[in-house]
Every structure is written in C-alpha cells, then in structure tokens.
Amino acid sequence: MLDAVGALAERATLDALLRCCVREVAGPRGQVWRAGPYLMVHLAGALLRVRSAGGAALRFDGTAELRCGGEWRPLTVDELVELVAGELGGGNEEFAAQVSASREVTGRLVEARREAEPPGDPWLASEQALVFGHPFHPSPKAGGGAERLQYAPEAHARFPLRMFAVRDDVLHEGGDTRALDALGTAPPGYALLPAHPWQADLLKPHLAGPLAEGLLLDLGPGREPVVPTSSVRTVYEPNAEICLKFSLDVRITNCVRKNAWYELEGAVELNSRLDPVFADLAAAHPGTSRLREPGFRSVALGLPLLEGLGVIVREGPWRVCGPEVTPLLAGALAGHEVPHPCGERRAADPLAWWTAYVERVAPPVLDAYLRHGVVLEPHLQNVLIGVDRSGMPIEAVFRDLEGTKLVAGRHDLTGVPDRVAAALTYSAEAGWSRVVYCLMVNHLTEIAATVVEAARPHDPHALLADLWASAWKVLSVYADARGRPAPLASLLDGSPLPAKANLAVRWARAADKTAGYVTVPGPFPGGSR
Template sequence: MLLTGRALTADDATSTALLNCLVREVCAPEQQVWPDGAHLVVRLPRAGVVLRAGLARPPAGPTYRLVPPYEERRDDTWIPAPWDRLADLVAGELELATGRANPEFLAQVGDSHTALAAIIGARGEPRPEHGRYVASEQALVAGHRFHPSPKARQGAPADWLRYAPETRARFRPHWLAVREDLVAEEGAPGAFAALEEHGPPAPPRHRLLPVHPWQLGLLADRPLLRRALADRLVVDLGPSGAEALPTSSVRTVYLPDADLFCKFSLDVRITNCVRKNAWYELAGAVALNERLPRVFAGLGATLLAEPAYRSTTLADRRLYEGLGVILRQGVRDLPGTPLLAGALADPYGTFLSELPALSTPDGALAWWDAYVAHVAPPVLRAYLDHGVVLEPHLQNVLICVDGDGMPVRAAFRDLEGTKLTAGRWDLSGLPARVAEALTYDAGHGWNRVVYCLVVNHLAEIAAAVADLHPALDAVLWDTARRHFAACDGHPQVRALLAGVPLPAKANLRTRWSRTADRGATYVPAPNPLAVGPL
C-alpha cells in the first residue's frame, strides 16, 4: 500500500471503504468527525459509538486518507474494530437513521470481502507484452474507495476469477454464428468487419457473434437457444483464436489483435447492478454515436466511438439482451500512452509515482495543471454549451501521456453513462424508452457532472499527487480553479467557484435503500475550489 507500506489485505480495504462511506455520507454532514493528532475520530450520531482510524495526512477537499488501525472506543480504551464489526455498526446506524432494515447489506459487504480476498490470492504477475495501458485497466484491486461493497460480484470466485481484470486474467471469447435473417444489428455498416477478421469462418448465410464465455454459460439452459443450436439457426464455433483482456468494468474486454473493445452483456450483479445490455441501451449507444462526434470535434478531447451493436432476433428478450454486444473503438490511434485514470488515483498502486514528470514538486504541479486542462474544460463545455452529460468518473477516462508521463489528451468512454439534457436535443425519432434512458433533467445532469468530474475524479487524482508531494496540498486547487474560471460566465460554474458544497454520490445510502443507480441521491461534500480554507 502506497500510504503505509503495508501489503493490501481484504480486511483493511473493506474497513477503509466502509469508513470512507460512513464519514462522507453520515458523520461529516452531521459534524461528527474531528481530527485527533494522527487519527480521525468518527462518532455514529444515533448509535453513539465512537470510532477512529489512522490519518495519513489531513483531508484534502472531499477525500480522506484513512489507514489502519481501525478502532472502537469502549469506556476509556481503544480496541480493534475488525471489518465485520464495522459493517455491523454501519448497518445499525443506517437502520436507526432511515427507520428501515436491509437484510441484504451485510451479505453484500461480506461478498465483497470474499471476492477481494480471492482476487488478492489469485493475482498473477504483470505481463510486459500487454503494455502499460492494459496494466492500468487491470490495476484496481481494491476498487471504489467510497463504496461499501466495491468488489461485490455475483457467483462464487471459481465462476469468475478466470475473467477478472484484477487477477490479470486473459481468456478467449466464444464465437456463435447466427443465421443472417436472425441477426439484429444497428450502426455503421461494416463496423464488425475488423473483429470478424480475427474470428473463425462463418457457415454460409450466417454471421459471427462474439459472446463472453461466462454469459454463454448463464444462458445455456434457455430453451429457445438450445433449439436454435439443435436446428443450426445458431452454430457454436467454439473459443476465439484471439485473446481478450478484461478491462476495469469486467464485462468490457479489449482485443489487442483487432484493436477493438467488446462490451458484452453479463447477467451478473457486479457492485451495483446487473451488467446486461438492455435493449434500449443497445439502441441508445448507436443513437448517441450518431449525435456526439460533432460535439467532440470542438472540445479538444476524444470520445471512444461505439459504432454498432449486434445480437439475435430469437424471440426471447433475455437472449436479445444477453447476447447483445456493443463494439467500441480501440486505443491504438490515441496519442502517447493511454492510462486509466483510476489506476493513477489508486492509493494502493504505483502508476502515478512511476511517471517521471512527477518526480519533483514543480514537475508534479505542472503535471496536475496539464491534467486538469485536458479533463475539466471538455466535460464542462459539453454540458454547458451542448447539453451533453458525460460521466467522467475514474473508470471512464483514459489519460494519454507522453514519454515523461505528461498528459497530452483525455479520452472519454462508455456511452451507457452519457446522457443528454432534456429539452436541448430533438429525440423525437427515437422510441420513447430509448429517449427516456438517454436523458437527464438539467439539475440531475449537473449533479452527475460535478460529482463524477470533481468528487470522484479530480479530488482523487489531487490526493494521489499530494501523497507524493504533501506540500502541494495548499496549491493544487488554486491551479485547478483557473481551468474552471474559463467557464465562469455560467451561473453553475460561478457557484462552484463561490464554494457551494459539492454533490457526492451517496453509494452507501443508495445500497441501503436498494435504489437503482440512476436514482442515487447526493450528500454535500467540501468544495476545494472555494477560495480560502475549507
């Protein structure tokens, strides 16, 4: 672990995530958090329990650097508080705060802990031939630092370890051949041609359809698929000859031979939701891909295109969605070396410290200046000038760096999370359910932009830079302000610069209420863009 020198353990990572959520969503908004020397003390407002954690350094904006040991006060003594005790305490506090129980919560936290322990045990050695980009995609061992169950994953580890990016897995996708009249496809003609070049020959009057082998196993008992295979309407061609490398989202894989991504469906709950490609998301990706290139042409950033999807029209919606695959543009044409932003922010990793540009405080400040310049203005202008709600969280942004590690371009990805502001785009030609899934109202859209850009992304990158050079803590956000101030003609940005609290997505409360991710609520978080002390 970069902050403490300790090896990453499932116990410590689970405890850290639980306490991060508790501080952000429950204790800090009720002024029940205070520093005490090298510790952060946290009081559960309703249960009255007092906890403390090691504090690597003072908080920087809306993020914390909590480190073991984690302790609970009994009378006048501090005693160890293991991860499962913390989970029980968090559950008890939330039940008192909301007036309702959630019998699933402790199981989800336990599943995440089990998965993390299995990942740490199975993590292989880096493969230099895959390069730094793939290594960054597969670096997020502990996952989201502000989520109570960041590695919760449906199924036993034996079901999914072979497909897990965190274990540095690689596998061969499965190929089906679907009779031409049963193929569902939208998007750019010929978009799948480059992928098909790396697949087996299809039987006459059939077209190739790649499938995630985990998903194929989950769908194997569907009666309609079994009949279609028996009647050779669908032909099982077996595993691909080309390898796929799972990326940080698990279900999206990179095929380096074709320089393409396949965003597969997985009827599996991972962290928050079942990761299937709903029919309206398949159509929505193509609809956005037709509309957004002209927006990005003037933003100085790259949007990785999703030019087409393919599935089958067999009369079973679960098969239509479950076999639906979205094609995504590769990374070979990006300038420099793309790196996943999440890997740069990861306090358990070393990606940021290995970039030569950050070896000195002056170099690190120049690096941060360039980083914010490439990430923040495109996101703000997309929303303010065009009504496009990007989702620039740490797993959706690639930072292209030069040989010294200096940022030269940002690439945004995943059209599932990209939305359009209601009323600013003509979506009358789309089916009503597709248009609904593609839109946010203006307030929801702005909250999503600010949370993803500032709280989830820039605050975590800033904290990682300050881990390397603590003296920069006081000046990083002064530098960032300049890039936000370029958009201060807009009232929303002026409010940010005036210090209004930031909207932080309430992952803990959302899991407790079992709300769909789209309906997640927000809690106020300190705004580091404000002038003066927080």
C-alpha cells in the same frame, strides 16, 4: 490472526466502508469531528478514530480504532458492519454478506495477481490495476462469486471468447459492425456473434432451443485470447485493436451489467450525434477525443437473448491517441496498486503535472455540457489520460456511451423511440449534478489526494491547497471565456458538491439509477484568487 493477504483485504474493505459511513451517515448527522491527527466518528453509540490528513478523499493513515473499555483497539470489518446496521436501524439482512464477499474476493484477487503475469501493454496494465475498487463503495468487489476470478482484470485474466453464428434472418444489429467479422469465420447465411464465456454459461437455458433449431451455431472458443478491462465485462481484442462491451448478468458494485435493448439502440444513436460535438471539443481543447461505439450486434430471439447476447463495438485507445502518447486509465492514476509511466514526473513536479491534468480533463467536460448540452460521465473508469514520453498529461480520451446523456430540450429527438430517447436524456439539473459529481468528487478529488501522497511533501495541506488553487485558475479562465455561466460561477464560488450515495443505495437494495446524492464541501473556498 490474519495473514498478509487477509490483512490487506480487511484493511481495504474497512477503509472503504468507513469512508461511506463518514460521507453518507455520520458526517451529515454531525457525528464526525477532528481531534489532532485523528478523524473521530460517533456511530451507533460507539466512538471510532482513524488517522487522516483530511480532504474530501478521506485517505486514512493506519487502521481505524474502536474505543472499548477505556482503551483503543483495532476496529474490524464485522464490527463496523454491525455499527452501520445499528445506526441505520437494521432491515437489510443481505448487507453483511455483501461486505464479507467483497473482502473475500479482494483477498483472492491480491493472491491471484502474485501468480499471474501482468500485461506488457501499459494501458492494459492500468486497466487491471483497480484491485481494491471504488474507494466510496461499501462492497466494491462483491458479486460473481468464485467464477469472477477466471475473468477478473485485477487477476490478469486472459481468455478466449465464446463464438456463435447467428442466422441472417434472426440477426439484429445497428450501425457499423464490420469489426466483428474479422474475429472469425461464420458459415454462409450466418453472421459471427462473439459472447463473453461467463455470459454464455449463464444463458445456457435460453440458448438450448435456438441451438437445436439451427438459429444459432456454437462455434466454440475464439482463436485468440482477449483481455478484460476495468469494467470486467468489456474486453480488448489485441489483434483487431477493438474493445467489446458484452452483457453480463452479474451484479458488479450496484448494477447488473446488462446491455438493455434501448442501450444497444441508444449507443448507435448517440455515437453519430457525438461526432460533431467532439470535433468541436477537439478544436477548442486540443488533445480531446473519445472512443467511438460504431455499432452493436445481437439476435432477434426474444428479450433475454436480445439483451443477453448484445455486444457493442468500441474503438481501442491506441488508434485514437497520438504518436508517442500512452493512454492510461485515470482510475489507476488515482491509486498506488501499480507503477505507471508518469509516476516519476508526477512526484518530481506535482503542481505542473496536476495543472496539465486538470487542463486536459475539466474544460472539455464543462464545454460538452454548457455549449452542447451533452452530459459526459467523466468518472475514473471512463477517462483515459494520454501521457507523453516524460509522463506529462497531454490528452484526455472519454469513453462509454452508456453514461453519456443529452440535456432534455436541447436536442431534437424526433423519430427516436420513446424508451430509447428517455434513456438518452437527463434534465439540466440532473445532468449538472452528474457532471460535477463525476468530475470533481469521483475524479479530481481522488487524483489530487494521490498527487499529494506520491509527492510526500513536508506540508501535505499546503500542497493540496496549491493544487486546488491551480485548478480554480484553470476553471476560472475557462469560465471567463464562456461568459461565466451561473452553474460554473457557483462552483468556483465554493458551493457544496454532490457525492453519490453508494452506501444508501446498497442499504436500500435499490437500483443504481435511483441513487441520490449527499453534499460534501467543495474544494474552492470562494472569492477571487
């Protein structure tokens, strides 16, 4: 018998894996159908059911069940893992362990939160709210083992950085890194280089030589604790009001979170190119901004340390948002893990709140692609929503240049090293797929589902239809103003949407950059409104 924490972790893990199965496996194979309040799923010869109100977000009401011996009984995570393996033909001996590890970490995070003090800053509280992780990932919390809890945002961790000094002749940096110098004091002839303490421990074999030779100095812990944000490896330094994006040689969801050398160089290159783009977006769509990444710092001591100690400086959101505007992570607004300053306003007036939300987020993302050839990555962890004192969305702040790309052929990259240029670009088709997936499927679909759940209407289906009708009007007005470009016209006419296949890429044990898409129905049935 599971205790309350174990049951919560089991349910969260089961729901995430089942969503992946429905979206990526059973659905495309025609093995999903509705029967009254239930979603029925046929998987590897077994019949499953779960209560669901429908919608692309696949929110479940109650525990999934397995038909066994003529009766229905609760389905377990381990049983579902076996069914997935059976349906996919086996061949991945790591998968069960990854799902199990994710379930275990989820339970430990839930338990740790009960004992820890949450941050008083509402933005940081929202960054630390993603207890259950990606709703369409088979093992969203796998990776890192027991050490993860020491540095986990979900556990309200706070910790000092590990401070190094790098000798000037082996310093490697780009852009404006002056913010790093305010974090401590380096001896003459050296520059300060903060590191994530977890990464510093992982790099011990590579650090021993440079430390012995005096190329690096270990200055010990930093003066003040930092606060991890939702990505785990990016932290907020409250005194300097900056974010620091570190390398972390740990797989979190699909990726080992390391700053590759070309990503360090590319961040500075892209940062300067985005200045005029966002100036134009802000003029056309007031309330639009981004967190700039002005520089990076690392060491010229071979590739493992160049990448492993690379740190990217990022602006903090409180410096970017307007007065009396509170930034909140969009991912926190898509869940129910923690209360937030706009909860009451959203529940009381869901249609107005949603319309304001879509107006803030969608047009600048589409404009960036269509007018500027810039592919933003507006998934739930890359967007902050600025709300006013009443809780109404009035600003959208975009962040993380790693996922931002330039459409190939629309930008002059002369002089940019080939590897850096390749990492900075998408084809027009790949860029549009990424924009539509992040904006429509990963982001707005999840927000819409939570708006409906929070409002608790008598007819959830009717409210969801009203939300998407309102979104269609917002996007249609924008489309008309831009001459109704073909990709957007197709979206408004009800074309299917691309959804990232996280289960497939994990099952294949492939790199995240190779992840493909499955198609899911679009929210717009087509035709004029």
